[in-house]
Amino acid sequence: MKVFNTLSGQKEEFLPQGDEVRMYVCGVTPYDNCHIGHAMSYIIFDVIRRYLQFRGYKVKYVQNITNIDDKIINRANQLGISTDELAKKYIDSYFEDMDALNISRADFYPRATEEIPKMIEVIQGLVDKGYAYPAGGSVYFRVRNVPDYGKLSHRSLESMMAGARIEAGEEKEHPMDFVLWKASKPGEPSWESPWGQGRPGWHIECSAMSLKYLGDTLDIHGGGQDLIFPHHENEIAQSESFTGVKPFIKYWLHNGLVQLGEEKMSKSLGNLVTIKEALEKYSADAIRIFVLSSYYRSPLTYSEEALEAAVSGVERLVRVLSRDDPTGGKGKALDAEPYRKQFIEAMDDDFNTAQALGVLFDLARAINQAGDAGISFLKARSVFSELASEVMGLRLEVLNQISGQMDSNKINNEEIAEMRGEKLEWLLETIEGTVKDPNKDIETVRGYINLALGVRDSLRKEKQFKPADEIRSKLGALDIVLEDTPQGTAWKLKR
Numbered sequence: 327m328k329v330f331n332t333l334s335g336q337k338e339e340f341l342p343q344g345d346e347v348r349m350y351v352c353g354v355t356p357y358d359n360c361h362i363g364h365a366m367s368y369i370i371f372d373v374i375r376r377y378l379q380f381r382g383y384k385v386k387y388v389q390n391i392t393n394i395d396d397k398i399i400n401r402a403n404q405l406g407i408s409t410d411e412l413a414k415k416y417i418d419s420y421f422e423d424m425d426a427l428n429i430s431r432a433d434f435y436p437r438a439t440e441e442i443p444k445m446i447e448v449i450q451g452l453v454d455k456g457y458a459y460p461a462g463g464s465v466y467f468r469v470r471n472v473p474d475y476g477k478l479s480h481r482s483l484e485s486m487m488a489g490a491r492i493e494a495g496e497e498k499e500h501p502m503d504f505v506l507w508k509a510s511k512p513g514e515p516s517w518e519s520p521w522g523q524g525r526p527g528w529h530i531e532c533s534a535m536s537l538k539y540l541g542d543t544l545d546i547h548g549g550g551q552d553l554i555f556p557h558h559e560n561e562i563a564q565s566e567s568f569t570g571v572k573p574f575i576k577y578w579l580h581n582g583l584v585q586l587g588e589e590k591m592s593k594s595l596g597n598l599v600t601i602k603e604a605l606e607k608y609s610a611d612a613i614r615i616f617v618l619s620s621y622y623r624s625p626l627t628y629s630e631e632a633l634e635a636a637v638s639g640v641e642r643l644v645r646v647l648s649r650d651d652p653t654g655g656k657g658k659a660l661d662a663e664p665y666r667k668q669f670i671e672a673m674d675d676d677f678n679t680a681q682a683l684g685v686l687f688d689l690a691r692a693i694n695q696a697g698d699a700g701i702s703f704l705k706a707r708s709v710f711s712e713l714a715s716e717v718m719g720l721r722l723e724v725l726n727q728i729s730g731q732m733d734s735n736k737i738n739n740e741e742i743a744e745m746r747g748e749k750l751e752w753l754l755e756t757i758e759g760t761v762k763d764p765n766k767d768i769e770t771v772r773g774y775i776n777l778a779l780g781v782r783d784s785l786r787k788e789k790q791f792k793p794a795d796e797i798r799s800k801l802g803a804l805d806i807v808l809e810d811t812p813q814g815t816a817w818k819l820k821r
C-alpha cells in the first residue's frame with residue numbers, strides 16, 4: 327500500500343509501526359455549523375480508516391475538539407452566552423452531521439479544556455529544554471532552536487520571515503515564534519498555570535492530545551491542506567522537541583480544499599454551504615459519492631451539477647441491490663474477484679477513491695448484464711455490497727441489508743387474494759417491523775415487500791385504488807419507493 331506523505335513530497339510504502347495504526351485528525355472548533363469542507367475532510371479520513379480496517383489493520387483513531395479559542399470567545403461574546411454553552415451547541419451539531427453522513431465515530435474525542443494539565447506538562451518540558459520561554463504571562467516557542475523547522479511546508483525560516491512581524495502586545499524574541507500559552511484578558515475563560523492565568527494556544531493542544539492518547543510517534547496525521555502551515559509545522563516542532571523522538575508522524579496526509587466555483591469556500595468569503603443545507607437536498611450517500619469521486623489531495627468543486635451526478639450514481643448502485651437473481655443462485659455465476667482486486671489496487675495507490683468507485687460502477691454494470699443474461703450474480707453482489715458499505719461507507723439504505731441474498735419468494739395468487747383488510751394491515755406492520763430490524767432474516771423482508779407489491783397490483787386491477795395507494799404510502803414511509811413500469815412494479819430506495 328502506498329500513501330502520499332506531505333513530509334517527503336512523495337508516495338511511500340505504508341509501513342505502520344505495529345499491528346495497530348495510530349491515527350490523528352485535527353478536529354473542529356465548535357463555534358458554528360460545519361460546512362462541506364468539513365464533510366470532505368472527515369469523509370476522506372473515515373474512508374481511509376475503513377479501508378485500513380478492511381485490509382486487516384486495527385486502527386486507533388483520535389480527533390480533538392478545540393472547545394476554547396479566540397473564535398469561540400468572540401462568538402460567545404456576540405451572542406451573550408458562555409463559551410461552554412456555545413461549544414456544547416456546536417459539538418452536538420457536529421456529531422449530528424457526522425452521524426448523518428455515516429462517518430464512524432473516532433475512538434476518542436479529547437476536548438481542549440479537559441486536557442489542560444497535559445498541555446502545561448508539555449509546555450513546561452519545552453521551557454526546561456530551552457525550546458520555549460515565558461514572556462509577559464504568555465509562553466512562546468523558540469523556532470530558531472529547531473534547525474529543521476519548515477520541513478513539512480518545505481519552506482525555510484528566512485522565506486517565512488518575509489512580511490512576518492511582531493504584533494503589538496506580543497513579547498516575542500523572533501517574528502516566527504508562536505504562542506504556547508496565552509495570558510488571559512480580564513473576563514476570558516482561563517486556567518491556572520506556572521505562568522499565571524491563561525489558556526493554551528491552538529497548536530499545543532494537538533501535540534499534547536496526540537502524545538497522551540497515541541504516544542510519541544503516530545502513523546497517520548491528517549487534516550486539510552490549509553493546516554500544513556503553521557498548524558502542523560508547529561505541531562512537529564513542539565512534539566519532536568518535547569519527546570526527542572523523531573519522527574512525530576510517519577505519514578502526513580492532507581486533503582484538498584472545497585471550492586465554490588473558482589473560489590475557496592470559506593467563512594470570510596461568505597460562500598459556505600453547511601452540511602445541514604446540503605443534507606436537505608441530497609442524501610448522505612450522494613454527498614459521500616460526490617466527495618469520493620475525486621482524488622482526496624485535489625481541490626473539490628461544489629456545484630449542483632456535481633451533486634446531481636452523484637445522485638444518479640447512487641441510484642445506479644441501489645438499483646443493483648433490488649434486482650432478483652435470475653437463477654436463484656444456481657448454475658453459472660458472475661465472478662467478482664477481478665473487480666475486488668482492481669478495487670484494492672486503486673485504494674492501495676494512495677486511496678484513489680475515484681478509481682475505486684469506478685470499479686464499483688463497473689461491477690454494478692456487470693451485475694445488471696449478468697441478470698439480463700440469466701447468469702447468477704448473488705456472490706458478486708455480496709462483494710459489491712461489502713466494498714460499497716464497509717469501505718466507502720455507503721448506506722444504500724435498507725437494501726444494503728437485503729443484498730447478497732437469494733431468489734425472491736415466489737408469491738402465488740391465492741396468497742395475494744387473501745391479503746385484504748386486517749390481513750393487509752398485518753402485512754404492512756410486519757414489513758415495517760422487519761425492515762427496521764437489521765437482525766431479521768433478509769429473505770423474509772424481501773419476500774414481504776414483494777408480497778405487498780403483488781397485493782397492490784391485484785387491488786389496482788380490481789380498481790380498489792384507496793388500499794392500493796395506502797400500500798404505496800406505507801412503503802414510502804419506510805423509504806421504499808415504487809415505480810410502475812409497463813413490465814410491472816419495481817421498488818427501490820429513496821435517494
Ligand SMILES: [Zn+2]
Binds near residue numbers: 353
Ligand atoms: Zn491539530
